[in-house]
Amino acid sequence: MSENQWWSPERHADRRPMLLARNRVQAAIRGYLIGAGFTEVDPPALVVSPGNETHLHAFETQAIGNDGVARPMYLHTSPEFAMKKLLAAGEGRIAAFTHVWRNRERGARHSPEFTMLEWYRAGEDYAVLMDDVAAMIRLAAGVVGVDLLRHGEAVCDPALPYERLSVAEAFDLHAGIDLLATVSADAIPDRNALATQTARVGVAFGPDENWSDIFARVLAERVEPHLGRERITVLDRYPACEAALARTCADDPREAERFEVYACGVELANGFGELTDPVEQRRRFMADMDEKERIYGTRYPLDEDFLAALAIMPDASGIAMGFDRLVMLATGAPKIDDILWVPVS
Numbered sequence: 001m002s003e004n005q006w007w008s009p010e011r012h013a014d015r016r017p018m019l020l021a022r023n024r025v026q027a028a029i030r031g032y033l034i035g036a037g038f039t040e041v042d043p044p045a046l047v048v049s050p051g052n053e054t055h056l057h058a059f060e061t062q063a064i065g066n067d068g069v070a071r072p073m074y075l076h077t078s079p080e081f082a083m084k085k086l087l088a089a090g091e092g093r094i095a096a097f098t099h100v101w102r103n104r105e106r107g108a109r110h111s112p113e114f115t116m117l118e119w120y121r122a123g124e125d126y127a128v129l130m131d132d133v134a135a136m137i138r139l140a141a142g143v144v145g146v147d148l149l150r151h152g153e154a155v156c157d158p159a160l161p162y163e164r165l166s167v168a169e170a171f172d173l174h175a176g177i178d179l180l181a182t183v184s185a186d187a188i189p190d191r192n193a194l195a196t197q198t199a200r201v202g203v204a205f206g207p208d209e210n211w212s213d214i215f216a217r218v219l220a221e222r223v224e225p226h227l228g229r230e231r232i233t234v235l236d237r238y239p240a241c242e243a244a245l246a247r248t249c250a251d252d253p254r255e256a257e258r259f260e261v262y263a264c265g266v267e268l269a270n271g272f273g274e275l276t277d278p279v280e281q282r283r284r285f286m287a288d289m290d291e292k293e294r295i296y297g298t299r300y301p302l303d304e305d306f307l308a309a310l311a312i313m314p315d316a317s318g319i320a321m322g323f324d325r326l327v328m329l330a331t332g333a334p335k336i337d338d339i340l341w342v343p344v345s
Contacts, residue, residue, distance in 0.1 A: 006343050018331040018339050025140045025327055026097065029117065032139060036132075038095040038119060041086060043079035045099065049303035050074035051081075052285040053244060054212075054292045057103035058300065059112075074300070075101040078320055079118050080245065081306040084274070087122055087316055088309035095119035097323065108335040109266060113344050115323040126257050126273035126317035130234050133261045133269050133321065134162050137232060140330040149329040151264035156329070158263070160231035166255070167219075167238050175222035176201050179239065182211070183254045187240040189215075212241065228262035235260045245281065246272035261321075263329055271319030278310040 005011060033040065050058030056077050062070040076082075079098050086094055100116045121128060137158045141149060149156040171179040182193040189211035198205060198214050203221055205214045227233040236259040240248050243256035257273025275281055282302070289299040327339045337343040 006337070015338055018327070018333055019341055021144045021331050022327045022339050022341075024143045025330060026323070028139045028143045029136050029323075030097075032136060033095045033119065036093070038093045039091065041083065041091070041094050041096050043076070043082035043096055043098055045075055045101075046073050047076045047081065047303070048073065049081065049301050049306070051077045052288050052300055052302060054288045054295070057105070057296075059101045059103055072301075077102050078116060080318070080320070081303050083118060083120055083318070084313055084316075085306060085309045087120055088313040091120075092122040093120065109325060109328070111324065111336050111340060111344055114336070114340075116320050117323045118318065118320040120274075120316050120318040122314045122316040124317055126259070126271055129271045129317050129319045130162065130164070130259065130261070133234075133271075133319065134158070134232055136321070137263060137268070137326065140326050144330040146330060146332075149263050150332045151266050151329055152334075154229055154264035154266075156228050156263040157231055162232035162234055162261075164234045164236055166236050168255070170223050170227070170235055171218065174226045175203075175218050177218060179215075180254055183239055183241070185254070187248070187254050189239065189241045215239070215242065224262065224267070225265050228264050228266065233262045235262060243275070243284070244272070245275050245284075247275045247277075257317075266325055266329060267322075268325055268329075269319055269321035272317065274313070274316045274318050276310055276313050276315060278307045281310055282307055 006015065046063070058077055059075040061073050061075070063073045064070050077100055079096050079100070083094055083096060096118050098116055098118070099113055101113050103112060105112055119132070141147065141158050147157065149158060168179045171177045177197045182190045182197065184190065191211040191214070194211050194214050195205065198218055201222070203218050205217050227235060237249060237255040238246070238258040240254055240256045243258055246256045246258035249255045249257055259271050260267050261269040285302055293299045324336050324339055328336060331339060333339045
């Protein structure tokens, strides 16, 4: 019997303390959510649309009706659409621990099936979510009994006040790029302007790559490795063309109320001041699906019920956190499979 098999008694004995720590962290976070007045909900995993972001890849299946006709269905990549429908229905503070599935993702920090914690606050500013995440990270460290989060050589002290940087500030600080100079006043990205600055600082990119592709390269190579070192970093105010499902900032249409949270250079969470304009959301979805079809030769359907619900959804803030990654950092596990009770074979 190979010791590399998670189910070998020797391997399980090595992993079990981390798995029990995982349970304690989950219980502590559930206690935090209850104390903050959240209702835990249970969204379905089988959906008509898995999400409409360009580089998000879903697992597809078929639902065969009583009429014998097969219709495409998907395992969700996030419970977002379902939970926003619940906000439209009248819920105020909701949270869900749920398994989600993402294809084309496997590695030390990625499992094709993983646990996401997603929560929403109706009528509250998205900055409150930053405090939520910081509190949960501190809880995780406390429950496990560590002062520092660790990943490789990186460490992060969750007890320190978190750092809040705009994406533009982070690009200037860590990459020497004036990002907003590459976006017009009406939020149109200028590929050549970004390419010129990116070439100057020595980040390689292909001739066919667009603004978003080059942005992602600089973010991954020059910015992210510096985030969440010593203390938690909140990377705030993403460019509007990277807004996804976030609304634009009232004081600058070139930026959006989107943020990500990092510790030890690892992205833990992605939050939004939620967009509630179904016309704009449809436009973004269609643009992303056109790009997906151009790159990958496929596209996903829109969830028309979600777009209809968006029209009556209250102003809200929402966030999704990779729960397994949080447990990795708290336990010092080198890879995500170490803290999954049953890793995907």
